[in-house]
Amino acid sequence: MTIVNARTIDDALAALAERPDSLLLQGGTDSMVQMNFGRLDPRAVVSLRGIRELREWRALPDGSTFIGSGLPYASMEKGGLAARLPALAEAARTVGSPQIRAAGTLGGNLGTASPAGDGLPVLRALDATVHLRSATSSRDVPVAEFLVGVKRTLRAPGELIVGVTVPPAPGWQGYAKVGVRNAMVIAIASACLARDGSAVRLALGAVAPTVVRCPAAERAAAAMLAGGRRPSRDDAREFGRIASSECSPISDHRSTAAYRTHAVAVVAARLLERSFHG
Numbered sequence: 259m260t261i262v263n264a265r266t267i268d269d270a271l272a273a274l275a276e277r278p279d280s281l282l283l284q285g286g287t288d289s290m291v292q293m294n295f296g297r298l299d300p301r302a303v304v305s306l307r308g309i310r311e312l313r314e315w316r317a318l319p320d321g322s323t324f325i326g327s328g329l330p331y332a333s334m335e336k337g338g339l340a341a342r343l344p345a346l347a348e349a350a351r352t353v354g355s356p357q358i359r360a361a362g363t364l365g366g367n368l369g370t371a372s373p374a375g376d377g378l379p380v381l382r383a384l385d386a387t388v389h390l391r392s393a394t395s396s397r398d399v400p401v402a403e404f405l406v407g408v409k410r411t412l413r414a415p416g417e418l419i420v421g422v423t424v425p426p427a428p429g430w431q432g433y434a435k436v437g438v439r440n441a442m443v444i445a446i447a448s449a450c451l452a453r454d455g456s457a458v459r460l461a462l463g464a465v466a467p468t469v470v471r472c473p474a475a476e477r478a479a480a481a482m483l484a485g486g487r488r489p490s491r492d493d494a495r496e497f498g499r500i501a502s503s504e505c506s507p508i509s510d511h512r513s514t515a516a517y518r519t520h521a522v523a524v525v526a527a528r529l530l531e532r533s534f535h536g
């Protein structure tokens with residue numbers, strides 16, 4: 259196995275151009291597990307951990323937020339980034355253990371593209387854009403297009419995820435996750451809701467081959483909340499019911515499709531209510 263310890267994005271892209279089949283290693287919290295189980299046996303590795311420019315976030319002049327693909331979850335949990343994107347902070351706090359949050363990153367969450375990745379519903383609800391670069395080109399892809407299926411993305415060999423940009427997100431935003439325990443758990447259903455007045459955006463995780471938005475529930479919410487109305491308990495339940503009709507969960511070792519459907523209805527309804535009560 260050859261290993262390149264990249265110090266800059268350009269270093270990494272040059273190594274990747276030479277060996278487009280290289281495994282990109284960021285926190286390693288997904289990849290090392292796969293290697294330990296013998297499911298992954300890369301011949302070439304490009305380690306990204308030494309690239310400082312990937313581990314940064316910044317507020318952009320238009321109010322949007324750039325997050326480097328190598329920024330660990332621990333840096334999203336509190337501070338300036340958490341104040342700008344509270345749903346991302348909530349999602350980050352639910353990831354694994356402190357050790358996993360010190361190493362794991364959004365770049366890795368996107369690279370793995372598990373339907374249960376905790377960062378992904380947030381990026382999907384907030385209409386984030388993924389920035390990709392290769393040695394010869396760069397492109398920006400909406401996260402909705404980037405995630406194409408279970409563990410499948412639009413990333414081409416030779417491309418590196420540099421980071422994501424989240425557009426300005428005024429109003430309330432929150433994240434909720436259901437698992438078999440309160441900590442160290444992969445979601446069996448998750449949701450991110452962002453609300454600005456009557457405009458509601460809802461994305462669900464772990465209940466379809468990839469993260470999904472809920473256009474029918476979003477339209478129903480706009481009608482329920484028109485004219486500054488607050489949702490009644492029945493409104494919230496109806497919103498949750500519609501959201502649960504927009505996913506396609508499976509039964510697996512973590513849960514059943516029926517429970518996932520129920521869980522989605524509950525978390526979507528609660529998030530809508532929470533958006534009015536803080």
Ligand SMILES: Cc1cc2nc3c(=O)[nH]c(=O)nc-3n(C[C@H](O)[C@H](O)[C@H](O)COP(=O)(O)OP(=O)(O)OC[C@H]3O[C@@H](n4cnc5c(N)ncnc54)[C@H](O)[C@@H]3O)c2cc1C
Nearest residue numbers: 284285286287288289353354362363366367369375376419
């Ligand atoms: C004990 C444990 C608990 C966990 N709990 C959770 C949890 O609660 N929620 C959750 O969502 N996940 C969880 N995970 C999974 C994992 O921590 C996350 O998916 C994390 O975001 C992966 O980030 P990483 O930097 O470690 O990725 P890595 O393992 O380094 O990489 C993962 C994949 O992404 C690719 N990749 C990484 N960076 C880039 C880049 N810049 N450009 C292109 N491709 C890239 C890699 O090549 C690889 O295919 C857990 C894992 C463990 C071991």
